[in-house]
Amino acid sequence: MFALIDCNNFYAACERLFEPRLEGVPVGVLSNNDGCVIARSEEFKALEIPMGIPTHKIEPALRRRVVLKSSNYTLYGDLSARAQQVLARQVPTLEPYSIDECFLDLRGMQEDWHALGARLVRSVMREVGLPVSIGIAPTRTLAKLANRQAKAQSSRPQVCVWTHADAPELRTYLKRLSPREVWGVGERLNARLAGIGVLTAAALRETPNSELRRHFSVVLARTAAELNGYPCLSMSDLETPRRSILCSRSFGRPLRDRAALAGALRHHCQRAGEKLRRDAMQASAIGVYLRTNPHHDTPYHHACEWTALPFPSADTQQLNRAAQRLLARLWQPLAYQKLGVMLSDLAPRQQSQTTLFDGAEPARQEALMHVWDTIRARYGRQALTLGPQPADASWQMNSAYRSACYTTRWDELPHVRAR
Amino acid sequence: MSMTPIALAASTSAPASGDTLTRGASGFPSPADDYREAPLDLHHHLVRRPASTFFMRLEGDDHRHAGLYHGDLLVIDRAISPRPGHWLVVVIDGELSVLRLERREARLYLAPSRPGLARMPFEADDDRLWGVICYAIHALPATGEEPASPSCSR
Numbered sequence: 001m002f003a004l005i006d007c008n009n010f011y012a013a014c015e016r017l018f019e020p021r022l023e024g025v026p027v028g029v030l031s032n033n034d035g036c037v038i039a040r041s042e043e044f045k046a047l048e049i050p051m052g053i054p055t056h057k058i059e060p061a062l063r064r065r066v067v068l069k070s071s072n073y074t075l076y077g078d079l080s081a082r083a084q085q086v087l088a089r090q091v092p093t094l095e096p097y098s099i100d101e102c103f104l105d106l107r108g109m110q111e112d113w114h115a116l117g118a119r120l121v122r123s124v125m126r127e128v129g130l131p132v133s134i135g136i137a138p139t140r141t142l143a144k145l146a147n148r149q150a151k152a153q154s155s156r157p158q159v160c161v162w163t164h165a166d167a168p169e170l171r172t173y174l175k176r177l178s179p180r181e182v183w184g185v186g187e188r189l190n191a192r193l194a195g196i197g198v199l200t201a202a203a204l205r206e207t208p209n210s211e212l213r214r215h216f217s218v219v220l221a222r223t224a225a226e227l228n229g230y231p232c233l234s235m236s237d238l239e240t241p242r243r244s245i246l247c248s249r250s251f252g253r254p255l256r257d258r259a260a261l262a263g264a265l266r267h268h269c270q271r272a273g274e275k276l277r278r279d280a281m282q283a284s285a286i287g288v289y290l291r292t293n294p295h296h297d298t299p300y301h302h303a304c305e306w307t308a309l310p311f312p313s314a315d316t317q318q319l320n321r322a323a324q325r326l327l328a329r330l331w332q333p334l335a336y337q338k339l340g341v342m343l344s345d346l347a348p349r350q351q352s353q354t355t356l357f358d359g360a361e362p363a364r365q366e367a368l369m370h371v372w373d374t375i376r377a378r379y380g381r382q383a384l385t386l387g388p389q390p391a392d393a394s395w396q397m398n399s400a401y402r403s404a405c406y407t408t409r410w411d412e413l414p415h416v417r418a419r
Numbered sequence: 420m421s422m423t424p425i426a427l428a429a430s431t432s433a434p435a436s437g438d439t440l441t442r443g444a445s446g447f448p449s450p451a452d453d454y455r456e457a458p459l460d461l462h463h464h465l466v467r468r469p470a471s472t473f474f475m476r477l478e479g480d481d482h483r484h485a486g487l488y489h490g491d492l493l494v495i496d497r498a499i500s501p502r503p504g505h506w507l508v509v510v511i512d513g514e515l516s517v518l519r520l521e522r523r524e525a526r527l528y529l530a531p532s533r534p535g536l537a538r539m540p541f542e543a544d545d546d547r548l549w550g551v552i553c554y555a556i557h558a559l560p561a562t563g564e565e566p567a568s569p570s571c572s573r
Contacts (some may be wrong), residue, residue: 020549021513085470097550127471129549406471416493416508416515418479419531 001113001163001230004147005120005134006101007080008158012041014076015069017129018406018414026066030055033069033183033250034400050109069398078407082128087120101147103140113128115134117159125157133158138165140233141226145182145201149173165229173203174227184223184233189216201227245283247271248340254293255336261290262324266386267308268341269323273316276343277373282312283343286319295338303330304345314349320386441455465554473550475508477517481532482506487517491557495550503527508549511539515549 007013011029016022026043030036037044044066049058055068079098088094093105109116109235117134124132134157135146142162150160162170180190182201196215198204205227212221222232247268254263265288276283289304305326309318323341375384404412466472477491487506495508503522506514509529518529520541527541541547 020510020515020516023513082470102437127468129497154533241517257502286443413476414515415478416475416517418477418481418487419516419518419533419536 001106001109001136001138002140002143003091003104003117003120003134003136004097004101004140004143005124006147007083007102007124008079008131008133008151009039009041009091010130011039011071012044012070014045014072014079015403016041018075019077019403022067026083027069028066029069029071030399030401031071031246033252034249037068038071057205068401070402072403072405074405074408075403079128079130083130083132085124085201086127090123091121103143105346106136113161113163114159117161118157121157121159128202131365133160135160135162137162137170139226139231140227141171141183141223142229145173145181147179148181165227166361171202174205175200177201179204182223184219184225189220192216211242229407239293241253242351244346245272245343246340247275247342248289248338250338251336255339256333258331260329261331261336261339262327263387265323265327265341266320268339269320270316270381270386272341272343273314273319273369274373275378276314276346277349277369279346280349282314282343282349283319284309284312284347285343286322286324286326287344289338289340289342290330290336291338292334299334301336303332306342312347312410315369316386318365319343425430430489430556437525457506465556467492468496468498471550472496472553475515477555480532482517482519484532485519486557487555488557491555493517494554496553497550499551499553501548501551507551509545510549511547517552 011025012022015027015029022041024043024406025041025046027041028037028044028049029039031038032054037049037058038050038052040049040051047062047066049066050257060067076099084094084102087102087104091104091209094107095103095105097103104120106116113136121132121134122161124130133147133153135143135148135150136159137143137146142165146162150322151156154161159383164170178190179185179193179198180187181200185193185204192215193199193204196207198207202307205224207224209221209224210383212224219233225232249264249268255264263390285306287306289302290304292300307322307326309322313319319341325414330372332379404414406412406414424433473495475493475495477487478491482488484509485506493508499505501520503509503520505520507518507520507529509518510516514539518531518539519540521528527543528538529541530538542551
């Protein structure tokens with residue numbers, strides 16, 4: 001058996017945990033730079049303010065009735081990790097799938113599935129304070145659907161169990177479900193399935209496997225098998241391995257100054273280098289892109305250039321040197337709105353060795369980066385930076401409504417009142 | 420005259436692992452190694468369950484009589500079941516609040532310290548409960564002072 005467990009309106013739930021007055025209030029969470037709405041509480045959805053709406057387009061009358069929050073990934077990430085710890089303690093295998101959902105591999109467990117599901121949901125609520133729902137079924141694909149069904153329940157805890165692929169309630173459910181809603185079937189596949197008369201998930205799983213292989217793909221044939229209760233998709237079938245890294249951000253306000261742009265670029269190179277080293281990868285090529293605001297009257301300028309690194313590297317200084325050279329070539333005296341760094345052709349990190357040719361990454365550079373990461377992890381990202389990094393840099397994110405980092409910073413702990 | 424630099428310690432990062440034995444000049448392990456233990460770690464002492472433990476800052480002096488002061492650092496474990504005598508973080512009027520749980524005539528109450536507030540009945544699975552406070556860390560006046568400089572006579 002497999003389970004999919006996910007948190008209901010995760011970002012809003014995290015905000016409410018430390019700000020209980022937001023309970024029952026419509027809460028919307030904004031993207032980086034407070035540009036648009038990326039997450040909504042149930043009450044926010046009920047006001048029919050759509051997902052993705054630009055913040056400034058929310059009508060003033062509605063704007064007064066809702067609470068908007070800047071996204072606080074530090075807080076969300078910490079609470080997500082806590083929830084996973086609570087779950088991992090109780091089941092054999094946990095596979096994180098996104099910041100707010102994970103699969104549990106329950107094979108080998110003999111349990112009353114309903115009781116297990118209820119226990120898991122209650123433990124996350126009690127220990128971390130997040131409302132979660134769980135779907136349990138013979139395959140990951142069915143577990144994902146069971147989770148959706150659980151969410152539709154009004155009773156708590158939200159648990160849905162399908163012990164067999166031919167359970168009557170599951171059959172009825174699949175007959176009413178469009179194939180589009182099945183994990184891994186997108187809009188395009190759905191249209192093609194409609195073309196051969198497959199209009200429901202029930203019809204999809206009854207289509208002969210050979211036919212799906214012939215007209216579509218092995219993966220879709222496996223999806224159909226999963227709907228029939230045969231586990232055959234692994235997480236890696238649905239994940240694309242990370243081949244590139246992108247670190248970019250829009251500026252809070254347009255930036256002309258070349259030195260300020262160079263500072264922003266250093267910041268991105270540090271982030272990119274950290275991501276590389278965390279995944280034990282090295283990059284062979286680096287690109288920089290710059291653009292002005294396409295919605296302004298000023299002439300639109302977009303520039304992007306790539307260069308190969310002298311040798312595959314995960315060294316922040318190396319990345320920054322190459323990136324700064326690209327910036328020097330691309331820069332024009334314009335009001336830029338966005339700057340990004342891209343790394344490509346990633347490969348697993350080679351153990352550094354004494355190579356014959358000149359310029360291979362020396363072991364001391366690697367040791368330096370290790371020390372670098374350790375210091376930044378222990379004392380914070382501001383403790384050690386590549387060149388000066390003013391705290392109030394104008395290229396930093398706009399996050400006017402960010403909640404505190406309640407669980408990760410001593411000076412931002414929640415306050416609790418004596419009564 | 421030429422000078423030959425003397426190499427410092429060969430490795431830039433001296434291993435600090437507990438498995439490494441400290442060897443004297445003779446190469447024999449130090450007899451103290453058999454007795455080596457990890458240093459005391461206050462965080463591990465205060466935080467038994469990291470997933471469910473949160474820190475908060477107490478605001479207000481109403482619980483001063485019980486030794487809970489304004490500015491104290493509270494260690495809260497959500498995994499603990501509340502029992503009479505426990506100090507709780509509960510949500511009252513949308514605000515995180517600290518109150519003591521009391522039992523009177525077989526019933527549970529949240530007992531405020533602030534004058535003028537009445538005690539509130541509390542259910543076994545009350546959804547106002549946020550967590551149970553395990554420790555209140557109270558700073559004394561010396562907190563944050565620099566150590567005396569060695570030259571300074573005492």
